[in-house]
Amino acid sequence: MNKIVNLERILCAVAESYETDGALQYAIALARSYSAKLFVLTCAEQSYPRPDNFPAIHLAINRAIEHSIIDLPGDANASPLDWELITEDSVGPADAITREAETRNVDLIVMGARRRQPATSILGSTAEIVTRTAPCPVLVTRSRPNQSSAIPNVHIKKVLVAYDFSNDSALALRYGLSIAQEYQSQLHLLHVMADGKTTEAELSWTSQAQEGPYHEAARRLHESVPPEAHLWCQVTHLVREGRPYREIVSYAVEQGIDLICIGASGEGFRLGSVFGSNADRVLRQAPCPVLVVRPSAAQRVQPNQTA
Numbered sequence: 001m002n003k004i005v006n007l008e009r010i011l012c013a014v015a016e017s018y019e020t021d022g023a024l025q026y027a028i029a030l031a032r033s034y035s036a037k038l039f040v041l042t043c044a045e046q047s048y049p050r051p052d053n054f055p056a057i058h059l060a061i062n063r064a065i066e067h068s069i070i071d072l073p074g075d076a077n078a079s080p081l082d083w084e085l086i087t088e089d090s091v092g093p094a095d096a097i098t099r100e101a102e103t104r105n106v107d108l109i110v111m112g113a114r115r116r117q118p119a120t121s122i123l124g125s126t127a128e129i130v131t132r133t134a135p136c137p138v139l140v141t142r143s144r145p146n147q148s149s150a151i152p153n154v155h156i157k158k159v160l161v162a163y164d165f166s167n168d169s170a171l172a173l174r175y176g177l178s179i180a181q182e183y184q185s186q187l188h189l190l191h192v193m194a195d196g197k198t199t200e201a202e203l204s205w206t207s208q209a210q211e212g213p214y215h216e217a218a219r220r221l222h223e224s225v226p227p228e229a230h231l232w233c234q235v236t237h238l239v240r241e242g243r244p245y246r247e248i249v250s251y252a253v254e255q256g257i258d259l260i261c262i263g264a265s266g267e268g269f270r271l272g273s274v275f276g277s278n279a280d281r282v283l284r285q286a287p288c289p290v291l292v293v294r295p296s297a298a299q300r301v302q303p304n305q306t307a
Contacts, residue, residue, distance in 0.1 A: 005178035007034040009104060013041050013097045013111040013130075014061065022141040022154075023112035024065065026289065029154040030108070030139075031081060033182045038083040040065055041100050043093040061085060094129035102135050109134055113142045113283075131264070131283065131292045137175060141289040156183040160257040162248050162282070163191050165220060168263025172293040176261040177229055179291075185258070186234045189225065190251055191217050192244040214239055245281035253287050261291045 012027035024040070031038040042061055062085055088096045101109055113127035131138045161176035163169045173189070180187045193213065221237040229235065240247045252260055262279050283290050 003034070003178060004181060005175055007031075007036045007107045009039065009106040010034075010036045010108045010110060011039045011041060011097070011101050011104065011106040013043075013093070013109065013126075015042065015112075022289075023110050023139075025154050026139060026141055027110040028081065030110070031083070036107070038081060039086055039100065039104055039106065040083060041086045041088065041097060043088045043096050061087070094126045094133070097126070097130050098133050098135070107136055109136060109138045111138065111140060113140050128280070128283075134294065137291060137293040139289055139291045140283060156185050156258045158186045158188060158255060158257045158259075159183075160188045160190060160248070160252055160255070160260045162244070162260065162262045163189050163221065163224065164244075164263075165191070165224075166263065168293070170224070170263070172261040172263035172291070173224060175291060175293050176259075177225070177233070179259065179261075180233045181229075184232060186236065187225070187229070188236045188238065188251070188255060188257065189221050190248060191221055191239050192247045193217060193239060193241045245279075245285070248282050249285045249287070257288055259289050259291060260286050261293060264292050264294050 007030065010027055010031050012024055014024055027038055027040070030036070040061070065083070065085065086100060088100075097109060097111070100106075109130060111127055111130060127140050131140060156179060159176050159180045161169070161173050163173060176187060179185065217239045218237060221239065225235050225237075238251070240251070248260065248262075251257070260282065262282060264279055279292070283292070
C-alpha cells in the first residue's frame with residue numbers, strides 16, 4: 001500500500017534532564033512505522049554550559065535512548081532503528097531545533113511540552129516557538145499530572161483532524177490519513193462553524209429546497225476523504241457550531257482522541273476564517289498530542305487534494 005505521506009527523517013528534541021514527556025517514545029514509534037531515520041537532539045542547559053560536560057551528557061542520554069528502544073521493541077519483522085544523537089551547546093534550544101531541522105531536512109519534529117496551570121497559560125516557551133517557526137510539521141506531546149515514569153505504550157487508535165476547507169487543513173488531513181493508515185486508526189473529521197451561522201431548521205438532516213451552510217459543510221467533509229480510505233479506516237464526519245478551539249478540545253475529550261492534527265501557516269497560526277488564533281489554544285488545552293502541520297513549498301496542496 002502506497003504511503004500517503006513519506007516521513008524519511010524525524011528529529012526528536014529531548015531535554016538534558018531526560019524529561020521527554022513521551023516525545024521520544026512517539027518519535028521511536030513513528031520512525032519505526034515509516035522506516036525513518038531518527039535524530040535525537042539535546043541542548044546543554046544554561047546551568048551546564050561547559051563543553052567538558054558534553055561526554056557525560058552524551059553518554060547518559062545515549063543510554064536512556066537505548067533503554068527506550070529496548071522497552072519499545074516494535075514489530076519483530078521491522079528493520080533495526082537507524083538513529084543518531086546530536087548534542088549541542090546552546091542557550092537557545094528553539095533556535096537549535098529549528099536550525100537542525102533545516103540543516104538535516106527533516107520531515108517531522110517531535111518534542112514535549114510541560115502542561116501548565118491554568119490551561120490558558122502559554123506552552124513551554126521552546127515548544128511554542130518551534131511550532132511557530134519550524135520548517136516542517138511539529139508533533140507536540142506533554143506531560144500529565146502524576147504521570148508514571150514508566151515507558152508508555154504509544155497507541156494511536158483515534159485521530160482527529162480539524163478541517164476548515166483551507167489548504168492548510170487539507171495538508172493536515174493528508175497527515176491524519178497517513179497516520180490512520182499506518183496504525184489502522186479511526187479517523188474523525190471535524191468542522192466547526194462559527195456561532196450564529198446556522199438556524200435550528202438547518203441543523204436538521206431533512207431535505208431542503210436549498211442547501212444550508214450546515215448541509216454544505218457536511219457534504220464537503222464527506223467529499224474530502226478519498227473513497228479508498230474507507231477500506232482501511234473507519235471515518236466519522238461531524239459538523240459543530242461554536243468556538244473552534246473549544247469544540248475541538250471538547251470533542252477530543254469526549255471521544256478519547258489519541259492525536260489531533262491541525263494545519264498552520266505563517267506567523268501566529270493564521271489558519272483562515274475558521275481557526276484564526278484558536279490553534280495555539282488547542283495546543284495548550286488538548287488532552288493528547290497535537291500535530292501542527294505547516295506546508296512547505298514542496299507540500300502545498302489544493303483544498304480538494306487529499307491523496
